[in-house]
Amino acid sequence: MLRRTLAFTLLLLLVAGQLTAAPKKTKRPAKSNEPVVTLDPELANQIYDILERGTRSGDLAARGTAYGGLAYVTAEGKDTIPYLLDGLKDPQSRVRLGAAFGLIRVNNPAYRAPLVQLLGDPTLNLLDEVLPGLMLLPPADAAAIVADALAADTTRDRNRLMRSVIDFGGPLLLEVVQQAMAKGGEAATTVKRVVPQLGMDTAIFLYPVLLTVADAELKSMILANVQNTPEGTDLTFVKPLLKDKDPLVVFAAAKVLANRGDAEAATLLLPQALGDDVKQRMEALAAIRKAADASHLTKLETLLDPAMRMPPNVLVEVYGAYAHAGNTKIAAQVQASMRGMDAALRAAGARYLGHMEGTRALEDLHRLLFDGNAEVRQAAAFSLGYLRSPESIPHLERALRDTSDEVRLGVIEALSQIQDPQVLNIVQFLVSDSNKDIRVAAIRALAQMKNIATTDTLRVALQDADPDVRYAALRGIMATDLVQGRAAFNLAMGWLPPGAMVDMARIMGKDFAPYIGLALEHNNDAVRYEALRALPFLGTEAEIQLLEGMALRSRFADMKTAGLKRLTKLQGKGAAATLQATIADPDAPKPLKIGALRLLGDTKAIEALDALKLALLDGDEELKVTAAVAILKIHAPNP
Structure with missing residues (x-):
């Protein structure tokens, strides 16, 4: 001894x-x-x-x-x-x-x-x-x-x-x-x-680090997940993989970046786009379409040669590349495709006719909304959504009676792109449609208008039996009416789908902080932990403000503990005052005080020594031992 x-x-x-x-x-x-x-x-x-x-x-x-x-x-x-x-x-x-x-x-x-x-x-x-x-x-x-x-x-x-x-x-x-x-x-x-x-809220912070040490197989698995991240997510960490030694990793990284508009990545995909592997060709073309410029079109033009006999699914991607680049050079070929006998070819032409001919294409597209082939009708709706012409509203309204739900979804999306008061009266009746997907699409279309007149309809949708419909309605109300949005969120927290708060925090940033504040005090454990996951997406200033409130005023010990840990990680010595207040609180439970003592040692804040010395006199042995160790940690020399 x-x-x-x-x-x-x-x-x-x-x-x-x-x-x-x-x-x-x-x-x-x-x-x-x-x-x-x-x-x-x-x-x-x-x-x-x-x-x-x-x-x-x-x-x-x-x-x-x-x-x-x-x-x-x-x-x-x-x-x-x-x-x-x-x-x-x-x-x-x-x-x-x-x-x-x-x-x-x-x-x-x-x-x-x-x-x-x-x-x-x-x-x-x-x-x-x-x-x-x-x-x-x-x-x-x-x-x-x-x-x-x-x-x-x-x-x-x-x-x-x-x-x-x-x-x-x-x-x-x-x-x-x-x-x-x-x-x-x-x-x-x-x-x-x-x-x-891993959930994307966690993974997106880890992937930049993991990709530097992962092998080719793990890199490909990570990149497959990254492909599904929301628009606007910073993916610059993928860029170095364009020079990876493994060609499959390069291909996967190039697809990710080209899909986000990276022209350099699109160039790297051209060999696959022009190659014989059908699967790789379609994947490459789909990615290039979103980043195409004149240099890419020069290469892709060979695929439009009738002698190549390319199938319609290839042609539609090439048409899309031209449309993205704003190049109307192939307008005549697109028009010819639209007038052909092959339904898939007509659909390919109809999808991008609006991009090639502008409002001159309206008459043809209105006619194609009632073509005998559902794929053509859906493609026409897509093109009309791009043109956003109020002239199309009566035609799109009639097309809502289509027997194909896929076509109806395309029509609702097209209507949502046309910012006109007429659309509200047309779409709001679809909120009670028998098809769940139609209801969700209609609600999203109403939410996109951000018109206070939609609030009553959206409140009715909050009673829908399907959680996806309710969630879409909630998002719509929150985007339209601040007061009603907060009240609706308060009632909705118990049924929100996993990841919903993270999604909303990612989109709304610090504006979502008042909603997270409500969720952090919810009686349901799962709701509180979902709110914790969303905190980092609010921005540091808003997060720290909420964490300080949690640590000092939360009704729940687990929230206080989580708040103290995160606060210490973000602020270091700056968290010492909050930690000392926790230790001094006579009503704080013992596990919370133990946690605060440990964290206080981690801060290395000399100003906390008096509070720690006082804890050495506590009657509880674990508290005294923890305080003693914290004092030693504070005095430890830095490397």
């Missing part, structure tokens, strides 16, 4: 900070050149007493925290290795964890096997208890332990471990992905299984 007679000069742990990128080679950090920090003898004595008693406590949490505290302090003149090795034999996993962290500090490799086992322990909070301590090691060494745990039979829930590493982020994530992929087997399989399943 450690004895009271030991000196009170404390050698404090150098805590490794998280970096933005993993180094190629990782070495154990050199010892700091700063002098040993000498605490006031009385305070040092107090801290030592608390830690020593804590390691013998009957309180499991206090005992584990005290052992963890030994990772932050070594008493001068005493070999603590036997003591820490003995701690590895404790039946409680948190105590073994603390002992393992202490062994990391004294460079004893006995920590490795226990940590591999503890990473698979379902009773431990990996994100808060295990992974931060692993960062006492260089990222590469910590990741090697995680990779071993992902491969170990003792880890029953590998998905849980990988998701925790993803949430933890930083250089550890990069190293784990790299080493797990190299390790193969269950470790690599877990990475490939978990990463593509």
Whole structure:
């Protein structure tokens, strides 16, 4: 056992900070050149007493925290290795964890096997208890332990471990992905299984990092997900993959970027567009269509040669490329296609006739709205939507009686593009249509008008049996009427589909903050956690304002805890005042105070020492031990 007679000069742990990128080679950090920090003898004595008693406590949490505290302090003149090795034999996993962290500090490799086992322990909070301590090691060494745990039979829930590493982020994530992929087997399989399943709200922040270390297969899986991100999402991180060594990765990256209008990426797709692989040709043409310029059209023109005998699905993509580039050179060919006998060819011509001839095409397109082929009718509606002419309204209204729901959907979309008061009276009756998709399309068309006169109709749609219809109606009301929108959102929170708040926050930004404020205080746990996921999309200023309110005033302890964690991550020392207020609150539950004490140590805010010294006098042993460790962390020298 450690004895009271030991000196009170404390050698404090150098805590490794998280970096933005993993180094190629990782070495154990050199010892700091700063002098040993000498605490006031009385305070040092107090801290030592608390830690020593804590390691013998009957309180499991206090005992584990005290052992963890030994990772932050070594008493001068005493070999603590036997003591820490003995701690590895404790039946409680948190105590073994603390002992393992202490062994990391004294460079004893006995920590490795226990940590591999503890990473698979379902009773431990990996994100808060295990992974931060692993960062006492260089990222590469910590990741090697995680990779071993992902491969170990003792880890029953590998998905849980990988998701925790993803949430933890930083250089550890990069190293784990790299080493797990190299390790193969269950470790690599877990990475490939978990990463593509991530919700886009989480994934979009991780993909720029993961793509720098992923292999070709994982890169392709990630790019397939990125393809589905909303318009306006920043995808510049995909650009370097246009020079990847793997041609399939280059093809996937080029499709993603060309679909967002990147001309350079479209150029890289031309060989596939002109090649013999039918599937790759269609994928390339569909992407090029959205980024085409004159240089691309020169190459694609060969596909329009009648001698090539290209099928209509190829022609419609080439027509689309010309339309996107604003080039009407092929107007005569499009007109000829529209007048042909082949229905698919007529549809190809009808779809882009408006782009080629402008309002001169209205008469032909109005006629084609009632063609004998549904595909042609749908294509005509698309073209009329592009032209947005009020002259088309009576023709489109009559076309709403079409027997094909696909055509009716196309007609509603065309009407929504025509900003004319007549459209409101036509579309609002479709909100009660028997087809759900028609109802949703009609509601979106009304919402696009942002006319206060649509509010009553949209409020009726909020009572629809289908959640997709209700969600579309809610979005419409929120976009049209601020007061009614907030009231409708308050009633809707319980049935909103997963991811809805993230979508709205991404679109509305800080304007969505008042709605998130309501959701964070909802009685339903799932609603509150959906709101938490949406917070980062509001912008830092709006997020911090909500987090401070959560931390100090929320009715729910879990929200207070989440608020404090996120606030500390965003503000560092700036969060110290809020953390101290939590510790001083006599009504704060013990777990919340424990969390605040730990976070206060992470801030390294010297101004918090008085609050921490006061906590050393608390009657609860776990609180005292946690405060002692926090003081040591604040005094630890920086690297």
